[in-house]
Every structure is written in structure tokens, then in C-alpha cells.
Amino acid sequence: MRLLVHNLLMCNKCDKNNYPLKIEVNKSVIMELEFKKDAILKLIPKLDFEVLSNTVRELGFKQFPKQIPPNVEQDLAFLKDLHRVLFETHIMDGQLTCPNPSCKRNYPITNGIPNMILTEDEQ
Amino acid sequence: MDLDIAIDAREKVRNPTIKLNKKLAIAIGTLTKSEKKPFDELVSQEPTNKLIAVHFGVGDQDDYNTICNFVKQFGQNKVMIYPVRNYAFIEFQNIQQSLQLIQSLQIFENIKYASLKYPNKERATMFFYTNQQELNGGGMCDIPNAMRQVNIPGLYLIHDFITPEYEKYIMDLIDKQEWSKLKQRRVQHYGYEFIYGDNTVNVNKPADKIIPDFLEDVRSKVSDLIKPQAEINQLTINEYLPGMGIPPHFDVHPPFHEKFVSISLLSGLVMTFKSFKGEEQHLYLPPRSCALFTGEVRFAWFHSIASRKIDKVEGETHFRSRRLSLTFRTIRNDLKCDCQYQFFCESQGYNPQTMKNKNPLLQEYLAKLNQIEIQQDNKVVPNKTQEEIQLLQDQQQQLLQIPKATEVEKKYVYEIYEKIAPHFSSTRYKPWPKIEQFLKSLEPGSLVADVGCGNGKYLGSNPDIEMIGTDRSENLLKICKEKSDAYQVFSADSLRLPLKSEMFDAVISIAVIHHFSNKILRQQAIRELLRICKSKGLILIYVWAMEQEEKTFNEQDVFVPWNLQFKYEDEKVINQEVQQQFKIDDQKKTVVYKRYYHVFKQGEIEELLSEMPGFKIVNNYYDHANWVVVLQKD
Numbered sequence: 001m002r003l004l005v006h007n008l009l010m011c012n013k014c015d016k017n018n019y020p021l022k023i024e025v026n027k028s029v030i031m032e033l034e035f036k037k038d039a040i041l042k043l044i045p046k047l048d049f050e051v052l053s054n055t056v057r058e059l060g061f062k063q064f065p066k067q068i069p070p071n072v073e074q075d076l077a078f079l080k081d082l083h084r085v086l087f088e089t090h091i092m093d094g095q096l097t098c099p100n101p102s103c104k105r106n107y108p109i110t111n112g113i114p115n116m117i118l119t120e121d122e123q
Numbered sequence: 124m125d126l127d128i129a130i131d132a133r134e135k136v137r138n139p140t141i142k143l144n145k146k147l148a149i150a151i152g153t154l155t156k157s158e159k160k161p162f163d164e165l166v167s168q169e170p171t172n173k174l175i176a177v178h179f180g181v182g183d184q185d186d187y188n189t190i191c192n193f194v195k196q197f198g199q200n201k202v203m204i205y206p207v208r209n210y211a212f213i214e215f216q217n218i219q220q221s222l223q224l225i226q227s228l229q230i231f232e233n234i235k236y237a238s239l240k241y242p243n244k245e246r247a248t249m250f251f252y253t254n255q256q257e258l259n260g261g262g263m264c265d266i267p268n269a270m271r272q273v274n275i276p277g278l279y280l281i282h283d284f285i286t287p288e289y290e291k292y293i294m295d296l297i298d299k300q301e302w303s304k305l306k307q308r309r310v311q312h313y314g315y316e317f318i319y320g321d322n323t324v325n326v327n328k329p330a331d332k333i334i335p336d337f338l339e340d341v342r343s344k345v346s347d348l349i350k351p352q353a354e355i356n357q358l359t360i361n362e363y364l365p366g367m368g369i370p371p372h373f374d375v376h377p378p379f380h381e382k383f384v385s386i387s388l389l390s391g392l393v394m395t396f397k398s399f400k401g402e403e404q405h406l407y408l409p410p411r412s413c414a415l416f417t418g419e420v421r422f423a424w425f426h427s428i429a430s431r432k433i434d435k436v437e438g439e440t441h442f443r444s445r446r447l448s449l450t451f452r453t454i455r456n457d458l459k460c461d462c463q464y465q466f467f468c469e470s471q472g473y474n475p476q477t478m479k480n481k482n483p484l485l486q487e488y489l490a491k492l493n494q495i496e497i498q499q500d501n502k503v504v505p506n507k508t509q510e511e512i513q514l515l516q517d518q519q520q521q522l523l524q525i526p527k528a529t530e531v532e533k534k535y536v537y538e539i540y541e542k543i544a545p546h547f548s549s550t551r552y553k554p555w556p557k558i559e560q561f562l563k564s565l566e567p568g569s570l571v572a573d574v575g576c577g578n579g580k581y582l583g584s585n586p587d588i589e590m591i592g593t594d595r596s597e598n599l600l601k602i603c604k605e606k607s608d609a610y611q612v613f614s615a616d617s618l619r620l621p622l623k624s625e626m627f628d629a630v631i632s633i634a635v636i637h638h639f640s641n642k643i644l645r646q647q648a649i650r651e652l653l654r655i656c657k658s659k660g661l662i663l664i665y666v667w668a669m670e671q672e673e674k675t676f677n678e679q680d681v682f683v684p685w686n687l688q689f690k691y692e693d694e695k696v697i698n699q700e701v702q703q704q705f706k707i708d709d710q711k712k713t714v715v716y717k718r719y720y721h722v723f724k725q726g727e728i729e730e731l732l733s734e735m736p737g738f739k740i741v742n743n744y745y746d747h748a749n750w751v752v753v754l755q756k757d
Contacts, residue, residue, distance in 0.1 A: 001465050001611065001613065002611055004589065004591075004611070005591055005613065007613050007620060008591070008622050008623055008626050009613070009621055009622065009623075010621055010622065011621065011622055012616075012619050012620075012621045019623060031608055031611070032198075032217065032219050032220075033217065033219070034217060034218050034219055038567065038568065039567065039568050039587065039589075040704075041568075042567065042568025043568055043570070043589065046570050046626070047625075090608070111601065111610055112604060112608070113597070113600050113601070113604060113611070113612070113613060113614065114613040115597065115614045116593075116613050116614060116615040116616075116621040117595070117615060117616055118616065118619075118720060121564075123527045123616075123619065
């Protein structure tokens, strides 16, 4: 699972305060991918950047900016960082947790695949 | 000769850069001549993940090793080298890696090269990007590409069956024994002498020598492997030098017992297997591995080794060197075999003398098999059983306060896909062109969801869009990940997607909606597709058509049989050790699972949609036995 997916996922067991899910990482890998500036620029407006930034910083990349830098198209250093966190970082093992204190449902990530299926009584 | 010109000529010899220009000319010359293509077609100006390396050597193991050593520092790759050709073909996993290699090179004018230390001499090696999928390499492209793993019924390959130390120990002792000479190879026989040509032994005539004591460890390890079959009592050692092979054959049924093994020593090579139906597979047997032959592969497949000095293994050149094979067999006392492959069984009517070229038993068997297949692949979908009718009725009566999956989806869709995932995936490898076309028509950078992505055959259709796949079946998702680590998938219920609303530029739903057993669920699934899609985004929906030619339906709610081949099934199910609701077809060697479908009549999907708000239908058509609609969200 990449952080792009995390940016889209929510908990379905509850319907309030169910986004963004908290991430716990046991194992992550970097898989290198060709840097395509255009592709990443197109993706930026589709993201909840605040959520992405908070997640990235919580995971230890403290220098990652809180907001999209002003001259983003020229900011190659930022774009490369973003490329790394969005496209190249894969969470292979860990779990996602619903942020709603009255829910806190855990969703395991195994072999890079989050399991979001609810049990019969949770639906 | 004019003095000036003479000095100039000497300069040229001394000046290494002039030499490089000459070498480039040689490289272009040999490449174009050998590949029979113009240089412009062979090399790419744009970076790709594939390279041609001109090494100026003879294409031997030394050249191969040196190039492998150099290129491996830039990432995982495959190297093909071609005997008596001065160039090689390298394929990296991605462009980054080949780019890094090229960037590391020395440059003179436009020539990019590295000075590599080959065992005999340091030589400039030039690199070019290429778009070629493979090179001819003087006919190397015609050598079949062998796999390290194959799916052949009854064949098992055990890696590192013996340790390198033990291999060395027994090799020294084997070489001290006496070899008998055949026309092609040298052999040693123990227990009973193997008679080539007839591929049998004389049971009444044990060989002078029994299996030597120094091989006792491996003999007893093999005996354990073949239990409950009686212990190994016959061994043949074959020596294969590069270029040697063995023609297609199978060991006669009696006097040999079912199971036997072949252990490779010193070097690996490729063994070719050909089934009684004619299908061919090539497997690389690595050194110190043990190939166990049982059942179908043992009784009804030919195996052979091509007489070659090199093999091609998963796109890489493999040089053969001296290999010994130890074939351990059990000789049986009774001469009766009760295998199911009568057409190759001498104790059940097969006569190698008269039936080698024309085998009526085999023809009969194939005809029967064919007939079963036609019957099973039945065009006409069976009507529902009483039980199935009851089940559907029970579900309809439930009040659907929250639209969630009923027993029908759980038992006849979710569980079935989980079960048949690998077999299903092996039959669903080819993307349908119209769906690919849809994905390729999307703007670069589009965010796309594939809801019900199955084995992920569309996740890589357009590298310029971001695709995320979801499916209910975890086993199918595992297959997606095996195809590519980069595929983004998660398991979820498509009646309730754990995705934020209005995020995707496009959504596809291929062969999903027809698995829901009532209208409320079908509409709910479509509502979810609409919810996650952005305003003005496109939604592509495929559902199975009732009016198709491929199958004939008498009714719309159907349970379609899926014949799961035994090789994909748990042995406990086949042997009926576990309780389950599905039929076992011993003749065809399948377990018959059934999947629920609601097949759509022409216009039905549009009618279903007409009751829902928030979009317009921008296209509809028929494709591959499916009714298709394209929606655009308001």
C-alpha cells in the first residue's frame, strides 16, 4: 500500500470521524520508479495534502512541508520528495486504525494489501 | 610514402579514441549483419529499460560473467549472451536502472562505453538503449525459453536436495567407478541394467553391481520421498557433457514402479516435457536438485534433453558444463500396472513395437477426453436445482434494511472466487481491447478505481494513469501483487467501499454487478461507483449478457458450473475427507463449483439505471458477451 491509497481510504464500520486512518508500519520498502514531473503535478490537486503531510511527518519525515510550497512547479526538491513518499514508498506490513475513539477498528496490512472487509455484524 | 602521412598513420594507431571510432564501426557492422536490421532500428534514442552491450568478445561464459558482474550493480536484470556474437542483450526492471548504467559510462564523442576487465584482456564495452524485445543472436532466439518453475501434473522439483559438500564427496567416488560407453554418453548401472531403446530393465538379470555404499545416504533419502512405494533398488548414472542430450522417452510402466527421481550434479540444464496431448514445457533443473516424477508426468509425458551447449532460462543465457544425473528407481516384482494411462501401459494393451507411431488407445482416450470437455464446458447453463431455487427465494424474502450480501453472494460468489482464484486467473490473462482503449483514452494523471479488479489484468493497462484496484477475494488480490509489486490493491466489499466520495476521475466495474442476486444490491453497487467518482468523471460498467452466443441460458438467475482442475484443489477435498457442497468429477479430474450470475437482458442495465439519479449514459454497446454502459456523473 502506498500513501496515495491511504489518502483515499476511510473506515466503514462507523460513519463519523472515520478519516484519515492512523497508520502503524511494521515493514515498508522503497521500490524505485521513474520520476515523472507532469504526473506528480497532476496528482497534487487530487490529494488531501494536509492528511498526506501529517501522515508523512508522523511516520518520521519531519521536514516534509505542511503546505504545498508556493512555486511548486519549480520546486524540484519538493517534487522528488513527494515522488518518493507517494510512488516509491510501499507499506508492506502494518495496520490502519479508525481515528474515531468510539470505533478504533483495526485493518491489517499484509503483503502490501490492506484488508478492509468488515465482518457480518459490523456492516 | 610522404613522411607527414606516415606519422599521421602511426598517430592513429596510438590514439585510443581513434580506435574507439573504429570499434564502433565494427559494432554497427556485426550488429546489423547478424540481426538483419538497420542500426537505427536496433538502437533507441530515448532511454528504455533494455540495452545492447557490444563486448567485442566471442560470447562465452567469461564474457557473460564479466558483463553480469558489471551490470548487476545497477539493479536486477537479465542478460542474454550469444555464442560467437560480440554483443549481449540486457533487460533491467526499470528505466532508472538502465539510465544509471548509461550515466556511469565514459563518453568519447557519441560513444558510451565502459572499460571492463575480461579474464583475458581489458576491453571497451559499448552500450546502447534498445526497443527490441529480444535479439536474434544467431538463432539463440529459437531456443525455447525454459522456466525455473512449471506446472506439470505429478512433477515436483526439490531444490538443494543434497549439499555442495556431499555432491563433491560422491562425485569423487563416482568418477573412480567404471563407466560403460554408449554411443552418445557414458553411464553406470547399479541394481539392474537399464536397457536404452526399450527403456526398461531385465528383472531376471540384476546387474553385477548393487548401489554403492557411498550413495546410501541419498538412496535412503530418496526412498523416504517415494514412500509408501518399495525402497529404491536401481540406479542409473548418466554423464552429460555440453552438447549431449537424450531423445524424448518415458520409462516403461512395469517393471518400474510409479515414482522415480532424477538428481542433477555439477551443472544444471533444461529438460523438455511433452504430454500425451502434445503440450510442451521446458524446465531448468539446477545442480543438486531432485526432480520427482509421479502420476501423469511419469506415466504419460515424454521427457528429453536437447543436444545443445547452451540453454535459455527465463530470458538468460545458461552455459552447460559437465552434468551427472542420478536416476533412482524401484523395480517391482509383479508386472501388473494399474495406472489410468492405458494408452502408454504395456500391461494394459500398449505395444511399443506396433503402436509407437499410431496408437489407437491414445486416440480413443483423447476422443473421450475431448467429449468430456465439451460436455463440461457445456454451452447450455443448467437450470437451477430445487435447492438453489429455495435459496434464492429465502434471500428475496429478507427485508433489506441495510443492503448487504446475502447467502447467495457469500456462498456462490465470494467463497467460490476465493477457491478458484489461481485457476480462474490462469484463464483470464488477456485484457479486452475495448476496456484497455477506455483506460488509454483517459487523461494522463487520472486517478482511476477498478472495483472488482479480480486478478488485476487492467491495473497496468495505462502507465500514465494512477489505478487502484479493490476486490472481495483476497486470493485474487494476492495474484495481483504477484504480477506486480507496484499494483495498488485492497480488499473490500463493493456494496460499501471504504473510499472517500468524489475522488476518482474514472471508475470501472468489469463483470461485477451481475454477481448480486437482487436489484437492490445491484443498484447499491452502482451507487457506490457513482459516489466515489468525481463530477464529470466516467464510469464503465460491464455485465454478462443473456443474449450471448457463447452460452445459452434458459433463465436469468443462474448457477454456472466452474470445473476446478484437481491440480488447483486441496487434496482433502478431492479425497472427500472434508465436507463440502460441491460435486467431484473424477473422470475429468475437476471439482465442480458453481458461481451465481444474474445475466442481463438487452436494455436491462439501462432500465436499472433509469431509477437512479445523478448521471447520464454517454455510451452503451455489446462487447465480449457483455452489455456495456459508460456513465458520466453530473
